[in-house]
Amino acid sequence: MRYFELRESTDATHWTGEFRAKRQWGLPGVACPTCHAEWSGVLSYPAVDLTLLPERNSFEEPRLEPYSEYARLATQVRPLLPPGAMLQPGCTFGPMGGTAEGRFGPVTVFPSWEIFLREDALTSFRARALRGLIPVQAELSFPAQGTEPLHELQLLPTGRLHEACLPAGRPPPCPTCGRQGFRMPSKRWLDVDSLPADLDIFRLENAVTLIIATERFVEALHTLGPSDVELLEVKAVPGSAHLPI
Numbered sequence: 001m002r003y004f005e006l007r008e009s010t011d012a013t014h015w016t017g018e019f020r021a022k023r024q025w026g027l028p029g030v031a032c033p034t035c036h037a038e039w040s041g042v043l044s045y046p047a048v049d050l051t052l053l054p055e056r057n058s059f060e061e062p063r064l065e066p067y068s069e070y071a072r073l074a075t076q077v078r079p080l081l082p083p084g085a086m087l088q089p090g091c092t093f094g095p096m097g098g099t100a101e102g103r104f105g106p107v108t109v110f111p112s113w114e115i116f117l118r119e120d121a122l123t124s125f126r127a128r129a130l131r132g133l134i135p136v137q138a139e140l141s142f143p144a145q146g147t148e149p150l151h152e153l154q155l156l157p158t159g160r161l162h163e164a165c166l167p168a169g170r171p172p173p174c175p176t177c178g179r180q181g182f183r184m185p186s187k188r189w190l191d192v193d194s195l196p197a198d199l200d201i202f203r204l205e206n207a208v209t210l211i212i213a214t215e216r217f218v219e220a221l222h223t224l225g226p227s228d229v230e231l232l233e234v235k236a237v238p239g240s241a242h243l244p245i
């Protein structure tokens, strides 16, 4: 199986669509007592609904909190997550809501860690039985009536960048907040032993900003005509392989 990173289009945008949107809920960022970092990540679960949490108001204002308060709120969200899902400070929940204008292509990656499908693209992907599609309709208001809705895909963090492409001697993740203090390597490989066998699109748990798709997903994407997505093939090699290869 071949794998590809999906990214935001950089040099050529085929479509005019734009949106200004955010999610209703999120965990606060943290001021960590162990690694002393103040940070907030970009992980999101658009299909997770916090409406029934008694303390849902505590998830509405983006902010930094001491780690203990972050951990207390994270405990409330965990039962609502898909099995095996990870959390991190600043993690957001619920559909994107806001305003949009222009015309969107079949698939839009924007920003580089979120992916949106037009309704016809979702129908096409379902007909091709792509695995792991968890669509959530974005709550976007368009100036023109009758614009096709956009559906965001919820992506599970699973699979890993290969150890050999990560900086040697980097510190382990912070035992308290989980922060991984390494810069994204410019040359990347996937650890094939860590990749999910039943998903055609997912994130990486040690690099959650990267969207990874299988060649099945990319073949389906290519049948739809131009999209605002940039593709980069990324090799998947055994965890024990010596790199660079």
Ligand SMILES: [Zn+2]
Pocket (backbone or CB within 6 Å): 032, 033, 034, 035, 036, 037, 174, 175, 176, 177, 178, 179
């Ligand atoms: Zn920390």
